Amino acid sequence: MTKVIWITGASSGFGMATALKLLRETTHEVCVSARRAELLDVLVKEGAHSYPLDITDQGQIHSIRERIESEVGNIDAVLVNAGYGVYGPIEEVPNEVMVRQFEVNVFGAVETIRSVLPTMRANSSGRIVITSSSAAHVSSAGMGYYAATKHSIKALGTALRQEVKSQGIDVVMIEPGIVKTSFGEVALEKNYINTEGGAYSPLMKELKQYMLKAFDRAPSPDRTRDIMVKGLIGEKVKPIYRTTKDSLVLSYLSKLLPAEAYDFVIREGIKRLK
Numbered sequence: 449m450t451k452v453i454w455i456t457g458a459s460s461g462f463g464m465a466t467a468l469k470l471l472r473e474t475t476h477e478v479c480v481s482a483r484r485a486e487l488l489d490v491l492v493k494e495g496a497h498s499y500p501l502d503i504t505d506q507g508q509i510h511s512i513r514e515r516i517e518s519e520v521g522n523i524d525a526v527l528v529n530a531g532y533g534v535y536g537p538i539e540e541v542p543n544e545v546m547v548r549q550f551e552v553n554v555f556g557a558v559e560t561i562r563s564v565l566p567t568m569r570a571n572s573s574g575r576i577v578i579t580s581s582s583a584a585h586v587s588s589a590g591m592g593y594y595a596a597t598k599h600s601i602k603a604l605g606t607a608l609r610q611e612v613k614s615q616g617i618d619v620v621m622i623e624p625g626i627v628k629t630s631f632g633e634v635a636l637e638k639n640y641i642n643t644e645g646g647a648y649s650p651l652m653k654e655l656k657q658y659m660l661k662a663f664d665r666a667p668s669p670d671r672t673r674d675i676m677v678k679g680l681i682g683e684k685v686k687p688i689y690r691t692t693k694d695s696l697v698l699s700y701l702s703k704l705l706p707a708e709a710y711d712f713v714i715r716e717g718i719k720r721l722k
C-alpha cells in the first residue's frame with residue numbers, strides 16, 4: 449500500500465538522504481519540508497512534493513500538514529528531523545540564541561507531532577520517527593543547550609510513546625552520535641559562541657578543535673538513513689535505535705558511571721582527539 453510520508457529538515461543531511469532513498473527505492477509519496485526551498489528542488493526532480501517551512505512558525509506547520517492531507521493524502525508517517533546545534537558556554541549564549549535553539553529542536557518538533565496526531569488516531573495507525581541524538585543521554589561542556597533540547601525530546605518522545613501506543617501509533621526515536629552531515633559546519637561556524645579572551649575561550653577553542661576532528665572522522669549518514677527508512681515504513685520497529693558506535697557507548701557510560709568518572713571520561717576523550 450502506498451504511504452504518505454512527511455520529512456522535516458529535508459534540505460540536507462539525514463532528512464535529504466532518507467527522502468532520496470524512499471524516492472528511489474519505494475513507491476511511497478514523499479513530502480519534504482525545510483526553509484531552503486531551492487535545496488528541496490533536488491528532491492522534487494526525484495518525485496517529492498515540496499512544502500517549504502520554517503519550523504518555528506507553528507501556524508505554518510499546521511497549514512502545511514493540512515495542504516499535504518488535501519493535496520497528497522493522509523500522513524501515514526512523519527520524520528521529525530529539522531534541527532541544529534548551538535555550541536557555547538551556558539553563561540555566554542545570548543538569550544535569543546538559547547530560545548531559538550528550543551524553538552526549532554523542541555517546540556517545532558512537538559508542534560509537528562501534534563499536527564499529525566488527530567489524523568493518525570482517526571486511522572488507528574501511524575509512525576512518528578523522531579531524530580533524537582546521543583546528546584539525549586550525554587551532556588558536555590560547551591554543548592549544554594543542544595544537549596538540553598535533545599534531553600527534552602527524549603522525555604517528550606518517551607511519554608508520547610506510552611500515550612499513543614493504544615491508538616495504533618508507533619513512536620520511534622533515532623539516536624545518532626557524530627555523523628558527517630552539515631550539522632558540524634552549522635554548529636561550529638554559524639552557531640559557535642566564543643567570547644574571545646573571556647573565561648570560557650580556552651575551553652571553547654579546545655572543543656572546536658576536538659569537534660572538527662570528530663566530524664572529520666565521523667561515519668557517513670548511510671546507516672542512520674537506512675534505520676530512519678526502517679522506522680518510517682518497516683513492518684516492526686523498536687522504540688529506540690542508536691545508529692553509531694559512539695552513541696551506543698556514550699549512552700551506556702552515562703548510565704553506568706558516577707558523575708565524576710563520567711566527567712573524567714569526557715575530558716580525557718576530548719584531550720586525546722584534539
Ligand SMILES: NC(=O)c1ccc[n+]([C@@H]2O[C@H](COP(=O)([O-])OP(=O)(O)OC[C@H]3O[C@@H](n4cnc5c(N)ncnc54)[C@H](OP(=O)(O)O)[C@@H]3O)[C@@H](O)[C@H]2O)c1
Pocket residue numbers: 456457458459460461462463481482483484485487501502503504529530531532533552579580581582623624625626627628629630631632634
Ligand atoms: N549529524 C550529527 O552528528 C547529528 C547527530 C545526532 C543528531 N542529529 C540531529 O539530526 C537532525 C538533522 O540534522 P543533520 O545532521 O542532518 O544536519 P543538517 O545537514 O544541517 O540538516 C539540518 C536540517 O534541519 C533543517 N532546519 C534547521 N532549522 C530549521 C528551521 N528553523 N525550520 C525548518 N527546518 C530547519 C535544515 O533546513 P533549512 O536550513 O533549509 O531550514 C536542514 O534540512 C537534527 O535534529 C540534529 O540535531 C545530528
